[in-house]
Amino acid sequence: MLKKLIALIVLIVAVIYIVNIFTIKLSPKQETVNFIELPENFKVEVFADNLGGSKFSTPGPNPGPRMLMLKDDIVFVSVPKQGEVIAFKTKNNKVDERKIFISNLKNPHGLAYYQDWIYIAEEDRVIRVKDVNKDNVADIETLEELTKLPAGSHWTRTIKIFDNSLFISIGSVCNVCFEKDEKRATIQKCELDGNNCKTFASGLRNSVDFLKYNGKIYASENSRDMLGNNIPPDEINIIEEGKNYGWPLCYGKQIHDSEFDKNIYIRNPCEDTEPSFIDLPAHVAPLGLEVYQGTKFPEEYKNKLFVAYHGSWDSDDPVGYKLVYIDLNTKETKDFATGFLSALTVKGRPVGIINFNNDLLVTDDNAGKIYRIYYE
DSSP, X not given: OHHHHHHHHHHHHHHHHHHHHHOEEBXXXXXXXXXXXXXXXXXXXXXXXXXXXXXEEOSSOOSSOOOEEEETTEEEEEEGGGTEEEEEEEETTEEEEEEEEEOSOSSOOOEEEETTEEEEEOSSEEEEEEOTTOSSSOEEEEEXXXXXXXXXXXXXXXXXXXXXXXXXXXXXXXXXXXXXSTTTTEEEEEOXXXXXXXXXXXXXXXXXXXXXXXXXXXXXXXXXXXXXXXXXXXXXXXXXXXXXXXXXXXXXXXXXXXXXXOOOOSXXXXXXXXXXXXXXXXXXXXXXXXXXXXXXXXXXXTTOEEEEEOOOSSSSSOOOOEEEEEOTTTOOEEEEEBOSEETXXXXXXXXXXXXXXXXXXXXXTTTTEEEEEEEO
8 A cells, every 4th residue: 555655656746747847837917027127227018918828838839929020100910829910000119009910820920021012921831911901901802822831840930031032931840850841940032922932041940030130141040959958059040042050960060969860970960061150058949039220229239139038848947038139249148138937937938029119029929918128
């Protein structure tokens, strides 16, 4: 009887341990954002609320808002789990009107615009649609499907339009493997109508966001899991056409993943891959990127790369859960917005970032909010 009791206790402890690894509790709904810690004279307020969210923090995307886009005075945000893109008409840096721009989509994520078209990346395709009468509701009769995409696993699809071309980030189908679909773990480049897509860059396990600044494309990279607490580093990469960024054979500064690849080489298999531009701590899960280009932040923050660390799951001690900013010249990284994690209580998980007038907007897919960070 005693042995059975001990066995039961061991089983219960094991179950609790596993649950704590994969699910971190979210604190009760935050009525304020005082938990977010910022440098002196910075302020934060809730720009928009009731955008999904969850009582728990789980690995990968949470149910709330993800990627942002500003077009004129309209802020667009994707809410994948609700299948919606929501449009916020703004006035004096506040929401003046809220509408569902389009719904019934499959995990919409990335957003972009070109002329009169709003481009939306769903899990399995890219579409574009117009708002002819400017009422912030998509005119469905104008909707065009541009290109099909592979679905599943790392399902977030991010799109940008640079130099009259459409760029699409497509994550891997696995943690670490050799892909069968040549579109996976790449950034694709297509014409604006979705035709003539080709691989622009490869070896990118999961580049959830990317941007172009001063002629260079910078991308976040979520590296593989299950190698321990400290490796491999997550990354910021400078993306160039035709380059291979290493995954699944290599990570960081051209380090061979010998845990996955057991082959013996005479020549370094990472020699022809691109090293990371900046190594970030392992498992912080860098997602949204934005270079601050407003005028109100102090000089220290201007033209710096802001990065949203969504937060870890494959780490004994949770890491990430904050915003940092990076000097692209010195590569120095500093904390900007912290407090999203307190002990094992998750109060939020930052995702997307955009310039908004002279401020920053940040989505939180765990709390279901958009925050406005400004300087006084």
